[in-house]
Amino acid sequence: xxxxxxxxxxxxxxxxxxxxxxxxxxxxxxxxxxxxxxxxxxxxxxxxxxxxxxxxxxxxxxxxxxxxxxxxxxxxxxxxxxxxxxxxxxxxxx
Amino acid sequence: xxxxxxxxxxxxxxxxxxxxxxxxxxxxxxxxxxxxxxxxxxxxxxxxxxxxxxxxxxxxxxxxxxxxxxxxxxxxxxxxxxxxxxxxxxxxxxxxxxxxxxxxxxxxxxxxxxxxxxxxxxxxxxxxxxxxxxxxxxxxxxxxxxxx
Numbered sequence: 001x002x003x004x005x006x007x008x009x010x011x012x013x014x015x016x017x018x019x020x021x022x023x024x025x026x027x028x029x030x031x032x033x034x035x036x037x038x039x040x041x042x043x044x045x046x047x048x049x050x051x052x053x054x055x056x057x058x059x060x061x062x063x064x065x066x067x068x069x070x071x072x073x074x075x076x077x078x079x080x081x082x083x084x085x086x087x088x089x090x091x092x093x094x
Numbered sequence: 095x096x097x098x099x100x101x102x103x104x105x106x107x108x109x110x111x112x113x114x115x116x117x118x119x120x121x122x123x124x125x126x127x128x129x130x131x132x133x134x135x136x137x138x139x140x141x142x143x144x145x146x147x148x149x150x151x152x153x154x155x156x157x158x159x160x161x162x163x164x165x166x167x168x169x170x171x172x173x174x175x176x177x178x179x180x181x182x183x184x185x186x187x188x189x190x191x192x193x194x195x196x197x198x199x200x201x202x203x204x205x206x207x208x209x210x211x212x213x214x215x216x217x218x219x220x221x222x223x224x225x226x227x228x229x230x231x232x233x234x235x236x237x238x239x240x241x242x
Contacts, residue, residue, distance in 0.1 A: 036191045037157060050204070056215045059208060060178055067181055069170055077164065079188045084204035 008042070012078070015065040016046050020058060024049045026085045032076060040076035050084035096121070096210050111201035112193040118213045119190035122183045125217055126159065127151045129232035132225065154236045160187050162235035175219040176231050182216050 013028040026047040035041045046062065048054050059082050066078045096117040131151050138147040163180035166172055172180075189209070192199045220228065 035188050036195065037160075041188060054208065056211050059212055060215075063178070063181055063185075067167065069168060069177060077184055077188070079185050081202070081205045082208045083202050087202045087204040 008076075012042070012044060012066050016062055019062045019065055020046075020048060020054070024052050024054075042076045042078045044078055044080045045083055046080060047083050047085050050086040053084075054082055096206075096213070108201055111203065111206045114206050115186070115193040115201065115209065116190045118209055119183075119186040121213060121217060122179075122186055123154065123156070123159075125220055126183070126232050126236060127154050129220075129228045130154065130236045132232075133229050156187065158238065159235045160184055166231065166234065172231065173223060173227060175216075175223050176227060179216050179220050179231075180235075182212060186213065 009028075009030040012030055016028050017025050026049060027045070028047075029045045031043045033041060033043060044066065059080075062082075063078070063080060066080070096114040128151075130153060131147055134147060134150070136143075138144040160183070163183045166180040167177055167184070169177075186209070193201065
């Protein structure tokens with residue numbers, strides 16, 4: 001299971017860089033953790049170069065790449081956060 | 095509403111980012127509710143019609159809709175716009191649960207801003223899709239069918 005998870009993380013990172021280009025992607029991290037209903041989820045964080053930005057179409061194409069149509073229902077659902085690399089300062093609580 | 099929350103302060107406010115995330119999910123949820131009643135084609139103007147309209151609008155169940163959206167993401171018969179809408183529905187449902195029930199999770203401005211722009215784009219595409227596909231999708235994710 002751990003081996004298949006690590007292969008999935010690599011494939012995800014590869015798919016992200018395929019769409020956005022390696023120079024724009026700072027980091028791709030994946031955490032496998034079920035949601036509140038117990039359903040398997042991969043929580044993916046894509047950190048990109050804030051200077052170059054990201055478009056809605058690019059985010060959609062990344063999602064399509066890691067979540068293709070016809071994928072097995074038993075595989076974890078990918079939930080992706082697209083974060084700019086200058087957004088690392090924690091936000092203050094209200 | 096979500097856009098207003100982000101613009102309100104300098105956006106470096108965790109509570110606003112959490113509420114904006116929740117708002118985005120509910121924008122998607124209510125879009126499906128509205129698509130369920132859209133085929134009725136009229137503004138309810140009688141007690142009976144109001145009751146029917148309200149009951150139909152309220153059919154959508156969060157957990158069931160997510161499950162059905164997962165099926166849509168695997169169905170090659172729906173258009174790209176509807177498949178992307180389904181994926182976003184599932185994504186935002188999970189993010190909303192984090193926002194509302196996990197106080198130790200941190201929320202970032204750029205992530206929420208990107209989610210906002212994606213949601214606005216997907217909602218526009220949803221309402222620009224064919225009305226029959228929208229009806230077919232909303233019934234598929236919103237209604238439980240009686241077994242024969």
